[in-house]
Ligand SMILES: NC(=O)C1=CN([C@@H]2O[C@H](COP(=O)(O)OP(=O)(O)OC[C@H]3O[C@@H](n4cnc5c(N)ncnc54)[C@H](OP(=O)(O)O)[C@@H]3O)[C@@H](O)[C@H]2O)C=CC1
């Protein structure tokens with residue numbers, strides 16, 4: 072974590088403020104309007120844009136997303152990033168979740184604030200509304216001025232799979248031949264695409280509770296990639312059998328994968344999050360090394376895993392060489408928590424792409 076206490080040193084603060092004011096004056100002349108009747112109080116015209124899902128899809132590519140994910144993991148590990156505590160505010164059965172962060176980086180830096188609501192009760196409305204709503208605000212790190220607001224639901228579609236790709240790269244390497252996807256929902260589909268684009272697997276197996284959805288996804292992906300590598304599996308055991316890389320991305324509230332079915336040395340990206348259950352059995356956690364992108368959050372939020380006595384390691388520490396990479400024979404789990412820093416890197420990337428800067 073970066074130590075931001077130096078901002079409170081009076082002399083340094085003065086120097087920083089002076090430097091920033093010079094830049095702000097420059098900025099004002101372009102972006103601000105003065106209200107003479109109000110003691111020269113600055114009134115801003117709206118300096119930011121809301122970038123739609125559609126615009127993000129137009130701008131982003133998986134290659135750019137992998138790079139942003141890797142940089143965010145690196146910077147988090149080297150301390151060039153600062154994050155506030157994550158806060159979950161209960162609203163009956165629903166909640167509001169917030170996280171803020173500051174990433175110091177020429178290309179991907181900024182200040183970010185992520186707001187995310189999960190209203191289970193929306194399912195019962197007539198007509199029903201989506202359960203998750205989320206907006207991510209990116210602010211300039213020199214002025215605090217808002218640059219863009221992006222929809223979190225779209226951004227998570229890029230952030231989560233590319234962080235898993237980078238975790239797989241650094242914890243397992245580019246040796247995988249068979250990928251097993253458990254769950255053909257949104258994240259299962261996106262992980263299949265992002266991981267296959269990066270690793271070019273010889274076989275990608277998909278299992279889903281509702282088999283027809285796995286069949287549809289397999290057809291769709293083979294067609295889109297003019298390939299025949301995507302195949303369905305009838306049972307979870309058949310899907311993970313001898314697989315090198317596994318993704319669990321379901322909303323299951325029961326264990327789906329048993330350690331005895333997994334190849335030794337496999338890597339698992341465990342995406343399905345629950346405060347009460349895991350998709351992997353206890354033996355899998357006890358016999359593997361579990362990595363996360365945010366140890367502090369994982370220790371608080373992933374209670375069922377903590378209860379097993381699992382000691383989390385951070386994937387960023389492997390990337391920057393702070394800790395040794397796992398051995399080929401180690402079975403590894405990546406337990407993704409998502410960090411404000413990752414969202415900052417992606418929001419900045421999108422903001423720059425939108426303005427034609429990248
Ligand atoms: N860490 C993070 O930031 C994020 C984590 N997630 C997590 O990823 C997981 C998947 O989310 P997402 O892809 O968006 O969800 P979707 O609603 O798109 O897909 C849900 C999937 O879970 C399956 N499923 C639900 N219940 C069961 C069950 N009892 N047994 C087996 N399969 C089941 C569904 O199967 P069927 O088709 O049969 O219904 C479907 O394949 C969730 O746990 C979610 O919390 C998601 C986004 C962000």
Ligand SMILES: O=C(O)C1=NCCCC1
Pocket residue numbers: 185187203205223224227409
């Ligand atoms: O859909 C989710 O889950 C999200 N998680 C974190 C950020 C926004 C959306």
